[in-house]
Amino acid sequence: MEGFLQALAAGLLIGAVYGLMCVGLGLIFGVMRVINFAHGDFMMLGMYTAFYLFTTFGIQAVFGNAIGPFVAILLAGPLLALFGYLVHLALISRVSGTRTALLEGEGHYAQLILTLGIALILQNGGLIIFGSVLASIRTPLSSSAWELGPFFDISVFINKARGIDAIASLLILALLTLLMTRSRIGKSLRAAADNPTAATYMGIDVDRAHRIAFALGSGITAIAGGLLATNYPFHPFVGLEYVIVMYAGVVLGGMGSIIGAFWGGMTIGLVQQMSTLMLPTQLQNAAIFVVFLLIIFFRPQGFFGRMVERT
Amino acid sequence: MLRIEGLSAGYSSKPVLNGVSINVEAGQFVAIVGPNGAGKTTLFKTISGILRPSAGRITFGDIDLLAVPPARRPHLGIAHVPEGRQVFPSLTVMENLEMGAMTEAGQRGWKQNIERIFEWLPVLAERRGQFAGTLSGGQQQMLAIGRGLASSPKLLMLDEPSMGLAPSTADFIFEQLIQIRRQSGLTILLVEQRVAEALETADHGYVLEAGRVVLEGNNETLRADDRVRKAYLGM
Numbered sequence: 118m119e120g121f122l123q124a125l126a127a128g129l130l131i132g133a134v135y136g137l138m139c140v141g142l143g144l145i146f147g148v149m150r151v152i153n154f155a156h157g158d159f160m161m162l163g164m165y166t167a168f169y170l171f172t173t174f175g176i177q178a179v180f181g182n183a184i185g186p187f188v189a190i191l192l193a194g195p196l197l198a199l200f201g202y203l204v205h206l207a208l209i210s211r212v213s214g215t216r217t218a219l220l221e222g223e224g225h226y227a228q229l230i231l232t233l234g235i236a237l238i239l240q241n242g243g244l245i246i247f248g249s250v251l252a253s254i255r256t257p258l259s260s261s262a263w264e265l266g267p268f269f270d271i272s273v274f275i276n277k278a279r280g281i282d283a284i285a286s287l288l289i290l291a292l293l294t295l296l297m298t299r300s301r302i303g304k305s306l307r308a309a310a311d312n313p314t315a316a317t318y319m320g321i322d323v324d325r326a327h328r329i330a331f332a333l334g335s336g337i338t339a340i341a342g343g344l345l346a347t348n349y350p351f352h353p354f355v356g357l358e359y360v361i362v363m364y365a366g367v368v369l370g371g372m373g374s375i376i377g378a379f380w381g382g383m384t385i386g387l388v389q390q391m392s393t394l395m396l397p398t399q400l401q402n403a404a405i406f407v408v409f410l411l412i413i414f415f416r417p418q419g420f421f422g423r424m425v426e427r428t
Numbered sequence: 429m430l431r432i433e434g435l436s437a438g439y440s441s442k443p444v445l446n447g448v449s450i451n452v453e454a455g456q457f458v459a460i461v462g463p464n465g466a467g468k469t470t471l472f473k474t475i476s477g478i479l480r481p482s483a484g485r486i487t488f489g490d491i492d493l494l495a496v497p498p499a500r501r502p503h504l505g506i507a508h509v510p511e512g513r514q515v516f517p518s519l520t521v522m523e524n525l526e527m528g529a530m531t532e533a534g535q536r537g538w539k540q541n542i543e544r545i546f547e548w549l550p551v552l553a554e555r556r557g558q559f560a561g562t563l564s565g566g567q568q569q570m571l572a573i574g575r576g577l578a579s580s581p582k583l584l585m586l587d588e589p590s591m592g593l594a595p596s597t598a599d600f601i602f603e604q605l606i607q608i609r610r611q612s613g614l615t616i617l618l619v620e621q622r623v624a625e626a627l628e629t630a631d632h633g634y635v636l637e638a639g640r641v642v643l644e645g646n647n648e649t650l651r652a653d654d655r656v657r658k659a660y661l662g663m
Contacts, residue, residue: 301530304519304523304526305527305530307516307518307519307523308516308519308523311517311518311519312516314478314510314514315510315514315515315516316527317476317477317478317498317499318476318502318507318508319502319527319528319575319579320499320500320501320530320531320579321499321530322499323499
């Protein structure tokens, strides 16, 4: 019982961060219908950006060891958003959005090759610049815990860093939800996702909407990456490990649904942690995909997916 | 207001429009009728900029429309109510209307516009919080028209507003269009397969066949024309 509650708590905490990570990708996929293979590597850049902001650019000195990492992680978000904006402007926009009418297969082949190429450049570029030594954004909070309970003699211990990671993830998700449902820009992103042609008839610049979505998605996943890095060490190829989880989460949630992507990520976090109760840790990822296949078998459109294709 | 001269357009070298010239004066209600595949929707897509013409000119007021990027054209005052409605299914009725009001004029006139839209199309007020994807076809068509009106347009372009609707719903939509036009003085360009209703409603008409204008005139001339009577009015 104690083990179960502990695994449940760990699953919920890591699930919230996975959820945020999936939301970043889900936003890009939902609005643009572009499969971005480099998204995990954008996250890796987010991790290193937070790492260097913290260690080399004085955030550690100003904010200290406990809060400093979280300040650096939040700052990495806008920086990676800017990076995403520029990557879209220079590369992605050439094979997506309104230009796809002229391309073979609506540009999807070109998008696959392009984002795979970007992924390779980022991974190997990262290896040259950051080196292959494992890095981590440790805070004293990573090795201390809050005690919840005792409930009926059972106490659950919450790692402080993971607790803050989960809370930060939920706050950012809430902000994004507000942006998408209340602001003109958020609504126009949703309109562009629903029907790009009709959005153009409304006077919405669809390519600009895509650029905003790509920037937002990159920034959000970068923050999620930074939060993960407070507990998990990382290296330039770490994106590969996460990008598969991200796509699983987005598919589980229902392609194109942002809140669905969050629940997809949450499911993966829970399955991963709960599986450790019964299975050796090496089988964590296998367990994720067994559950993934089961869910897709019974509900192929995902949790929040629409069966009807968009018009 | 809208002047189209010698317009040719099509999809990857297959021509659909062949030297089409059409003129819409401010305040006019112009109908373009013709059979399936005549190029009516292609004409609208070219005006909106989704398709690039291979030849010809389009001017709107004094502006060379072909030099304006597609997403800027609605801001000049052109509202396109597309074929098949194309509302945003995952947005609510109200949010769809707000998308119509993305133009500068639509934002300024929002309060006044929304009142009038709800007056003309009351079902939109009843269903304002509902997702557009859950509306019936007729309601979606009304939403598409309301969305177009929300932009405070100078020219409203309607592509087959009766398509796929029950005759009674189509009749209601035509009646509302007449009322909207009478009360707002809006310039309307209508493309329609229901030739009788379209010619009755409009003051000027064009018959488009196989990408060419084969006939034009005011509504009496067209309705009296033998070819129109035989081919479209079943007389």
